[in-house]
Amino acid sequence: MLPAKPHLKTAESEKISHLDYFNIAVSVDCVIFGYDEQELKVLLIKSDLKEFEGMYSLLGDLVKPDEDLDSASYRVLKARTGMDDLYLEQVHAFGGVDRHPSGRVITIAYYSLIDLKHHRLQLSHNDLHWHIVKDIRKLAFDHKLVLDTCLNRLQDQVMDHPLVFSLLPEKFSLRELQQLYEAILGVELDRRNFRKKISIKDWLIDLGEMETDVPHRPGKLYKLKPEFRLNGNPLPRSVKSL
Amino acid sequence: MLPAKPHLKTAESEKISHLDYFNIAVSVDCVIFGYDEQELKVLLIKSDLKEFEGMYSLLGDLVKPDEDLDSASYRVLKARTGMDDLYLEQVHAFGGVDRHPSGRVITIAYYSLIDLKHHRLQLSHNDLHWHIVKDIRKLAFDHKLVLDTCLNRLQDQVMDHPLVFSLLPEKFSLRELQQLYEAILGVELDRRNFRKKISIKDWLIDLGEMETDVPHRPGKLYKLKPEFRLNGNPLPRSVKSL
DNA sequence: TCAAAAGTGTTTTGTGTACACCCATGC
């Protein structure tokens, strides 16, 4: 190995000279969206900090020294929901100086979409609850801003990518799918235009089965084509051209 | 003030119990795009780490304990370019465990666009150089990935927002503007369609002046309408509807 | 008079959106 040129620092000397800076904690916060009773929900936990007594916060944890950011958010998600094979997307880093009363903590926000029917497990104790997104007014820390940012990102992506199917049972009708989109986007959609747009995307397989136990004419059931299932895979950003 | 309930932690006790985690450094890295000689360029600095001897890296610095993320990136930008009143957008956090040889450093990446004619100042010494983006193959750390991610983001946003005008002189012709878009997007554009699309956006003022000193028919000169000038203002994310 | 770019419009194709009727089922 070559000796270092005089003006070059080694990584070790660099670390020592900057030790003062190694005093910021890094956390991840997961905005875990679910869907139930035609409402978009988010999983929150009652804050255990006195400063935020009685308030709810997102699910997060400090990032461990030997763990990358995606792994940390994945760990949080799995620990809280017991669910594996989930899709997570990094959205934004929040780093306000006074955002955490314990000291300087910057957080990296992720969102995820899970079927809240499939995980009742860890939820009973723990002050964990599903909250209706549109009714949330205030959260601990800056978590309302984090939530809003993640919801905006979800709304941006949801028509272009087959994301939302992890919020539905495997078999679903087009009505159920449309209601889910309406809950996420917060708008009403025209049924014919919705069906046309979905059919163009070619995401679904017609199962040749019908709904049962509905108090009206049963609709066809569909499922997502297997090649679109998202299991923690990265989401390609859309590339626009002029 | 109410006494804490037994199960609630105070921020102070929380901090003590987690002291082990306060050992990750946080940096910002700025992808500073410029434009010259019909090429999109990026400002890089020769790495001063022995591990990356001879390689170039993005401009970054550790975030100070009393400084938020946006301020840190703004400080880096100003220190290196001497320029004020700049637009910066946060893009992504990179947190691979071994991405920095000095220890655990996560970085928040920003991009910015500046007119490289207006700041020759800090550039002469310092191993700072402008590099043609499309020719860059390899950078120190994971900075090639950071650069690619920021370029993708820029390409996503550039048609929908009046961003690129800080890369041009105040007065410019439509040809110059089109060449800039072509450099950013890496594609050739149809002149008539480009002019139509730009005119629909209503971003420009026709100055009633013409180019001079061009070896061909002079084009009209335009400038950006003042209300679209970006001076570090936040960029609204587009909201898509169904 | 030549080279280089300015300036300009039409057609086609695809997409978004608004809108109305009959059908199948459960009750």
Add this chain to the structure above:
DNA sequence: GCATGGGTGTACACAAAACACTTTTGA
């Protein structure tokens, strides 16, 4: 037979893309 939603098609407006010729200027 009534309520509820299923299922379908058309018309209009707008946006994107392809494409060619004349004009102006400098050299």
